[in-house]
Ligand SMILES: Nc1ncnc2c1ncn2[C@@H]1O[C@H](COP(=O)(O)OP(=O)(O)OP(=O)(O)O)[C@@H](O)[C@H]1O
């Protein structure tokens with residue numbers, strides 16, 4: 001039994017994002033929550049192991065990632081993929097550099113690539129500089145991120161600060177010239193002693209051109225974008241059947257701890273559409289008030305009549321104010337624990353279609369729900385699929401779950417997403433949404 005690809009994702013929404021791109025390009029994928037104890041069953045092309053290692057201390061992230069790698073190696077994974085955020089979320093202490101180098105050391109390899117490019121979501125890399133939509137990373141909303149503020153768009157510089165090995169660049173001209181030129185450039189960089197190369201990509205065509213040149217690299221490090229090119233390396237082709245999920249019926253809810261720009265807009269849009277919404281105040285949580293009980297009591301009478309939203313999402317000034325009073329990490333943890341308890345309570349109350357917004361928030365919720373693995377279903381927006389959780393301990397019944405990365409999704413995401421969860425009248429599964 002051997003897997004084509006074994007992936008290690010540094011957060012849970014990022015893991016579903018990667019799994020989504022692999023499924024859409026034709027791979028049969030399992031996403032596990034944490035490192036599984038059991039071997040993977042036959043017939044699976046890729047396993048994405050979802051960790052919560054993006055913002056933990058670097059040594060812990062390395063330990064978790066190596067444990068995932070050892071398990072993937074035991075499953076016979078032919079290629080390893082370290083998935084991080086398309087906005088390269090990290091600090092000078094890591095964790096992208098330290099985890100990459102620990103994997104390289106463990107695998108005994110001298111070269112890998114790094115590219116967060118994800119053009120479908122507006123992430124492009126040009127001359128080593130990351131753009132988010134029309135602006136450089138350091139001018140995007142990421143400059144205000146509560147845990148990993150990004151203040152430099154030059155990824156060669158950002159990654160070099162985190163690494164012992166030399167970091168180089170494969171620029172857009174080489175990528176545009178095709179796979180043979182990329183292979184040649186990799187050889188030249190190796191000879192110059194470069195261990196990790198940031199790769200430019202401006203479009204999906206760039207990523208598809210890059211794909212064949214990456215087929216023989218034992219380790220890739222990237223956002224989810226480059227994954228669109230990997231299934232073709234094994235002769236696989238896209239198939240809508242790969243994303244069909246068993247239907248579920250039950251109440252609909254959204255919990256949101258993301259404070260990213262896109263989520264702020266989505267929350268505002270949901271409230272403006274007249275749907276019921278309940279705001280969670282970090283200071284009341286910190287004061288020990290029963291915010292969870294209050295939130296669940298508020299939600300109960302609304303659950304029979306369409307989606308409800310429970311959110312701590314707030315604009316940067318409000319987040320800074322809470323952080324000043326409580327401390328950044330403590331505010332984050334308190335809110336995550338509160339939202340996770342609300343998610344469990346909602347599921348016990350009959351919610352079977354649940355959106356969680358925010359990577360850290362998703363990690364906390366999925367763990368609280370006792371979900372061990374996810375099957376990837378139809379895409380709602382680029383990077384965000386519906387997933388099917390067969391064994392949610394809190395539910396005792398199957399659940400559809402969407403883990404939305406902070407900055408992903410259109411403004412009407414929270415209302416539109418649920419239209420994909422209702423099976424068509426003939427009972428046939430809906431195909432993946434076209435984007
Ligand atoms: N009102 C608030 N004040 C302070 N911190 C908050 C508030 N609301 C949420 N938080 C914390 O901010 C962090 C948001 O991180 P999270 O990863 O969930 O969202 P995100 O960064 O938007 O998503 P992604 O990582 O997918 O881009 C969490 O730790 C959350 O608990």
Ligand SMILES: O=C(O)[C@@H](O)C(=O)CO
Nearest residue numbers: 014017085086223359405
């Ligand atoms: O790559 C991305 O932007 C997302 O998958 C993610 O990791 C956000 O947490």
